[in-house]
Amino acid sequence: MNGQLLPSQVFWLISTSVLTTYALYLPSRIVQLSGPDFWLAEILALVLCLPLILLVVLAGMRYPERSFVEIVETALGKPLGVFLNLLFFFSYLLLAATVVRGFVDILIVAILPRTPPVVFIATTLAVSVYLVNNGIRVLGRLAGLAGPMVFALMGVTVFLALREADFSNLLPVLAHGWKPVLTAIPPILTYLAEFGTIAFVMHHLNLPSSAFKISLGCLLFLGLTSVGLTIAVVSVLSVEYSAALTAPFLSLARGIVLGKFLNRIEALVLTIWILGGFVKLAFIHYLSASTLAQTLRLKRHQVVSLPLALLTGTLSLELFPSIFEVIDFLSCVLCWYHPLIFFGLPILVWTASVIRCQGVSSWDSLSQACTEIKLSLFLFASTVKQAYYSVVTPSTPYQN
Numbered sequence: 001m002n003g004q005l006l007p008s009q010v011f012w013l014i015s016t017s018v019l020t021t022y023a024l025y026l027p028s029r030i031v032q033l034s035g036p037d038f039w040l041a042e043i044l045a046l047v048l049c050l051p052l053i054l055l056v057v058l059a060g061m062r063y064p065e066r067s068f069v070e071i072v073e074t075a076l077g078k079p080l081g082v083f084l085n086l087l088f089f090f091s092y093l094l095l096a097a098t099v100v101r102g103f104v105d106i107l108i109v110a111i112l113p114r115t116p117p118v119v120f121i122a123t124t125l126a127v128s129v130y131l132v133n134n135g136i137r138v139l140g141r142l143a144g145l146a147g148p149m150v151f152a153l154m155g156v157t158v159f160l161a162l163r164e165a166d167f168s169n170l171l172p173v174l175a176h177g178w179k180p181v182l183t184a185i186p187p188i189l190t191y192l193a194e195f196g197t198i199a200f201v202m203h204h205l206n207l208p209s210s211a212f213k214i215s216l217g218c219l220l221f222l223g224l225t226s227v228g229l230t231i232a233v234v235s236v237l238s239v240e241y242s243a244a245l246t247a248p249f250l251s252l253a254r255g256i257v258l259g260k261f262l263n264r265i266e267a268l269v270l271t272i273w274i275l276g277g278f279v280k281l282a283f284i285h286y287l288s289a290s291t292l293a294q295t296l297r298l299k300r301h302q303v304v305s306l307p308l309a310l311l312t313g314t315l316s317l318e319l320f321p322s323i324f325e326v327i328d329f330l331s332c333v334l335c336w337y338h339p340l341i342f343f344g345l346p347i348l349v350w351t352a353s354v355i356r357c358q359g360v361s362s363w364d365s366l367s368q369a370c371t372e373i374k375l376s377l378f379l380f381a382s383t384v385k386q387a388y389y390s391v392v393t394p395s396t397p398y399q400n
Helices: 007-061 068-076 078-110 117-133 136-164 179-183 185-200 208-237 239-244 248-254 266-295 302-319 323-332 334-355 362-392
Strands: none
Touching (some): 007 136, 007 179, 007 208, 007 362, 068 185, 068 266, 078 117, 078 266, 078 334, 136 208, 136 266, 179 185, 185 266, 185 323, 185 334, 208 239, 208 248, 208 362, 248 266, 323 334
16 A cells, blocks of 8 residues: 545545546537536436446455455456456547646647647646656545535636626526436446546545545535536526536636726636646546556566656647547547446446356445445534524623
C-alpha cells in the first residue's frame, strides 16, 4: 500500500473527479437529447447505477486486503487477469487523454487563446507527475482540500444565477414520451461509470467496508448536485440555448450581473475547472500508473509515471485535434465503453469469485456495511439533534 486514505478523502476524490467534467460538458448533451425532461434522464441513470456500484464494491470486498489488480488475477486466473488489467490500464490512459485535452482547450478558449496547446499540456502533466509520484495519500489530501472548494464555488455560481431563472423552461413534461429520456441515459453513464474507480482504491481505505457508505454518499450527493446544476442552466438559458452551447455552465456564469460592479464572474467556473481538473487528471494518472506497475510486477509506480505522462500528452494531441472531437468521443464511444469496463468487468470478477467460492462472503460484507451505515446515520441524527436543541433551548449562564 502507498498510504491509508480516510473515507472523506475518497469521497471527495471520486466526487470531484466525476462532477468536474460532468458539470462542464454534460448539461448541453443531455438537453440536446431529452429536452426539458433531462431531470428524468438523470434520475433514471442514478437509479440504474445504484445496484451496479454496489456490485463493484462487493467485488473488492471479497478480498479486503488485496488490490483490485490482484483480485482480478485471483478470481479469473493469471492469463485472463493480466489481459483484463491491461485493458483497465488502457481505459485509464484513454480517459486521461480526454481529460487533458478538455482541460487545456477550456483554458485556451477562456484565458489565453493564442497559447499553443502543448504548453498547457506540458504544464498540467508536469504537475500531475509530481502529485502521482508523491502517492495516493497526497492525492487524498488534495481532494479533501479542493473538493469542498469546488462544490462551494459551484453553489455560489448557481445561487447568483437563479435571479434570472424561468422555471417554465422545464415544461412540458414528457411531451415526446419516454424515448428522448431513455436516449439521454447512455451519455450520463459515461461519467457515472467512473464510480467504478472506487474498486481500485478500496485497499487503501482504513476500513474497506466503508466503501459502501462512500459509494452511496457519492451517488446521492452527485445526483442532487447534477440535477440542481442542470435545472439552473436550463431555467436561466432556456432549452434551445443550453443545447447549442459547448460549455453552458461557463455561459451561465458569464450572464451573472449584480448591480453595476459584479458581472462576468466566469472566473469562479474557471477556478472550479482548474482545481477539479488537476484532481481528476492526477487521480486517473495515478490509477493508470499503479495498474500498469502492479500488472508488470514493478515495485514502484513512480517508474512509469513520467513515460505515461508523455504518452498521455501525445495521445491527447493526436486523437483529439479540438474540444469538439473530445465531446463527440465522450458522447458516442465512451458512453458504451465506460460502463462496460468500469461496471461490467468488476461485476464479472465478483461473479467468478462467487461461483468459485473465493474470498469473504458477500452477505457478510453487506451485513457489515449496513451496520456501519446505520451507525453513521445514528451519529448524524444525534449531531443534528444536539445542534437543534443548542439553538432552540440554549443553556442559561450559571448564577450564584
